Amino acid sequence: MKIIVDAMGSDQRPTPDTQGAVDAANEYGIEITLVGDETRVRAALSRLSQVPPSVSVLHAAQEIEMREHPALAVKEKKDSSIVVGIEQLKRGNADAFVSMGNTGATLAASVLYLQRLKGVHRPALGALFPTPQGPSLLIDVGANTDCKPEWLEQFAIMGDAYMRATLGLEQPRVALLANGEEDTKGNQTVQAAHALLRERARATKLNFIGNVEGKDIAAHLADVIVADGFAGNIALKTAEGVSKMLNDLIRREIKRNPLTMAGGALAMPAFNKVKKILDYTEYGGAPLLGVNGVVIIGHGRSNAVAVKNAIRVAKRSVESNILEIIRRGVAPSA
Amino acid sequence: MKIIVDAMGSDQRPTPDTQGAVDAANEYGIEITLVGDETRVRAALSRLSQVPPSVSVLHAAQEIEMREHPALAVKEKKDSSIVVGIEQLKRGNADAFVSMGNTGATLAASVLYLQRLKGVHRPALGALFPTPQGPSLLIDVGANTDCKPEWLEQFAIMGDAYMRATLGLEQPRVALLANGEEDTKGNQTVQAAHALLRERARATKLNFIGNVEGKDIAAHLADVIVADGFAGNIALKTAEGVSKMLNDLIRREIKRNPLTMAGGALAMPAFNKVKKILDYTEYGGAPLLGVNGVVIIGHGRSNAVAVKNAIRVAKRSVESNILEIIRRGVAPSA
Incomplete structure (x- = not known):
């Protein structure tokens, strides 16, 4: 090779x-x-x-x-x-x-x-979202901003294939990103994609588990999270931003006085562990599918x-x- | 009253x-x-x-x-x-x-x-997003999933009015949430709303600063962040999820051994300060506008x-x- x-x-x-x-x-x-x-x-x-x-x-x-x-x-x-x-x-x-x-x-x-x-229909860009339970693949994160339901359906198929291939998952949990977990949630495109994916799950081995909300991404409720490149990009970047903000804020507040600084130094192995758990470098890059x-x-x-x-x-x-x-x-x- | x-x-x-x-x-x-x-x-x-x-x-x-x-x-x-x-x-x-x-x-x-x-056109639900520099209003966070550009334009106007009224900001920085900060980014609806808001900023006092990305929300690059209720909800919930995940993970790792636990105890005032800085209770609820x-x-x-x-x-x-x-x-x- x-x-x-x-x-x-x-x-x-x-x-x-x-x-x-x-x-x-x-x-x-x-x-x-x-x-x-x-x-x-x-x-x-x-x-x-x-x-x-x-x-x-x-x-x-x-x-x-x-x-x-x-x-x-x-x-x-x-x-x-x-x-x-x-x-x-x-x-x-x-x-x-x-x-x-x-x-x-x-x-x-x-x-x-x-x-x-x-x-x-359209190639899509995946991104691995780190969580303590392992990574989830968010797809698409920016290649296609306006999507048709059939495109989202294919993102699900491609993401499923990728997680099986690279992480060895046998039945990746595939979900649609929506504004609520109920089947009726989502914009019109997501609702239509939901129906297509339900149908496909009946006909194939695809393990479509329905909708997940933004808060479910970090909770690792799905292995493949399907979105158009607009919403997927917003979710990914919002997560990055919040993570950086919290990290910066904790560091700043710990440095404010000698006692909390000493505490921070003692707790450093825990912080390093957290960093390692969420380390994107372990997952090895995002696929263009x-x-x-x-x-x-x-x-x-x-x-x-x-x-x-x-x-x-x-x-x-x-x-x-x-x-x-x-x-x-x-x-x-x- | x-x-x-x-x-x-x-x-x-x-x-x-x-x-x-x-x-x-x-x-x-x-x-x-x-x-x-x-x-x-x-x-x-x-x-x-x-x-x-x-x-x-x-x-x-x-x-x-x-x-x-x-x-x-x-x-x-x-x-x-x-x-x-x-x-x-x-x-x-x-x-x-x-x-x-x-x-x-x-x-x-x-x-x-x-x-x-x-x-x-449509009422919208705002949500205050806490950052160390103060809150930003994310609008809409779920009232309207599929929006027309004119609706987004009005969300901007309503959000601007709210932040002037309740936080006393003189010129709130109003932005559209998009998958990139360049003017050309966004889905079709956001691009059309962008043009409407540029026009309105020329004709009125609206301080429209263009597009912001997901990562710019926590960085407080805008005071009013306009999105449809689908994308806005995903951004808000993703942020909540990441925040909770990091919080839980840090606690868990600190509790793993006596030394990091002692460090965590010493650093507690810093953690409490972070909590207070990001405390939603200070902001007093979200408006339905x-x-x-x-x-x-x-x-x-x-x-x-x-x-x-x-x-x-x-x-x-x-x-x-x-x-x-x-x-x-x-x-x-x-």
């Missing part, structure tokens, strides 16, 4: 990307091609010990910054690490593409070059461990033949 | 409701009518000292439980404290209605009996302080003539 890794993805590029790729090549015994500025990537590699021969470098002269307009950047930077990497995947020179870079650009390049899997290729996108602030885990998720997706599972799932006869 | 207070609203009814009402009557020098089971309310009053003559009781034989279906309960329980209280407001026997009870039922009764203010009457709805788990503060907010809304401000704001000539 060969996985293309964007060497110019993370905020600290190319160091964590290169390190994570080398670690993955050693640990998983797979081939990796690092795409990016060859001089910088080779320099990063030269600082590492144990670079196996299965790690190669493919030069890409440009890089797409986080702040750039996704579609525009993809159009104008044909020699960027993202576009070059996705093109390699399209040509069949690799099995998966992994990037910690600009999410929108990776999405745009994937849709443009890889195109949709046969039968898929519904395009004709395995594409995993990680946080810009990823470290080498996060990069390695994203590569692991890509590997598992390839091994479990997720593209074929999705293709079958969305086929009209299914 | 006379304010009707639902004595059978809170989870611990009628104690916090009655206590809060008496405290408000004493502190603000206003008349209060407690609506509810007369025997139980009088018993609760008899346990309080300093019940001023400005506090009266109006009997209502029924009460609507939190779990009841709102519209059905309002239809079937004509003698419930919510319906009787709202009817008093409609008849002009009071200036405002305050309840800690079933939000949906209070909304349904208000729309049914008070009806909409002239010019208002756009109906022909001042209606404030508080949390079921309110204590007497929260009830008193909800009454204070109702009083300020009446004093600032919020109904007239909204009426003028939504008038076609405005």
Whole structure:
């Protein structure tokens, strides 16, 4: 198996990307091609010990910054690490593409070059939402703002396939995100999608458990939470914002006097444990589902461990033949 | 000024409701009518000292439980404290209605009996989102799931009026909730509302600052955050869920060993401060805006302080003539 890794993805590029790729090549015994500025990537590699021969470098002269307009950047930077990497995947020179870079650009390049899997209405972006009981996949978190009910139905199918493939869940609990748990809740699109999913659950193995509310996400009441990219993005970002706000506020208040500071120092192992439990780096990046290729996108602030885990998720997706599972799932006869 | 207070609203009814009402009557020098089971309310009053003559009781034989279906309960329980209280407001026997009870039922009764203010497309439910820098009003959080752009525009106008009236903000920063801060983000409805609000900001004093993302809510980047009731509800509930999850998780991890427990005990003043900073009871309940009457709805788990503060907010809304401000704001000539 060969996985293309964007060497110019993370905020600290190319160091964590290169390190994570080398670690993955050693640990998983797979081939990796690092795409990016060859001089910088080779320099990063030269600082590492144990670079196996299965790690190669493919030069890409440009890089797409986080702040750039996704579609525009993809159009104008044909020699960027993202576009070059996705093109390699399209040509069949690799099995998966992994990037910690600009999410929108990776999405745009994937849709443009890889195109949709046969039968898929719209590709969707998943995001793993950390909870103490394990992660939930929120899908879509921004690829499609206005959705038809049939699209949401397919997001459910794709999310279900992904959680089976990468986390080994046997019967992922699939739910629709709504403004109440009752079946009658939701906007018109969600209500229509609810009916479609009930029907599909009767005909297939899909474990559709109905609606969940926003507060049920962190409570891990479902493994796959389906939303349009507008609502899904709002839920994900609101959660990030609240988490950061609470974290900052607790730190600030603890630092206010020596006694609480001493207490904070003593309690530090507990805080570190909480941090570890909710550590996104363990889950290894978010999938772009519904395009004709395995594409995993990680946080810009990823470290080498996060990069390695994203590569692991890509590997598992390839091994479990997720593209074929999705293709079958969305086929009209299914 | 006379304010009707639902004595059978809170989870611990009628104690916090009655206590809060008496405290408000004493502190603000206003008349209060407690609506509810007369025997139980009088018993609760008899346990309080300093019940001023400005506090009266109006009997209502029924009460609507939190779990009841709102519209059905309002239809079937004509003698419930919510319906009787709202009817008093409609008849002009009071200036405002305050309840800690079933939000949906209070909304349904208000729309049914008070009806909409002239010019208002749809009443909306606001919720105060606590942040360290002060509260933001999220509107709508569940009254309307599928909205037209003009409705969102009016939610902005109503939210702006409310934050000026109750928090004394001179130029509340009004924003649309979207999946990105750029002007081009949002679903079709939000994009259309964006154009309407830009236009209105040119013509009036409305301080429309554009789009905010989910993560900007907790960062207090806006004072009024406008969304349809579907997305607004998801944002609010997701935040509640994450907050509870983090709180539970930190407690659990601190309790795991004696050292972190000692640390947690020492740091307790800091945690209490965080709790106080984010205490919803300080803000005094959420407004139902756009109906022909001042209606404030508080949390079921309110204590007497929260009830008193909800009454204070109702009083300020009446004093600032919020109904007239909204009426003028939504008038076609405005």
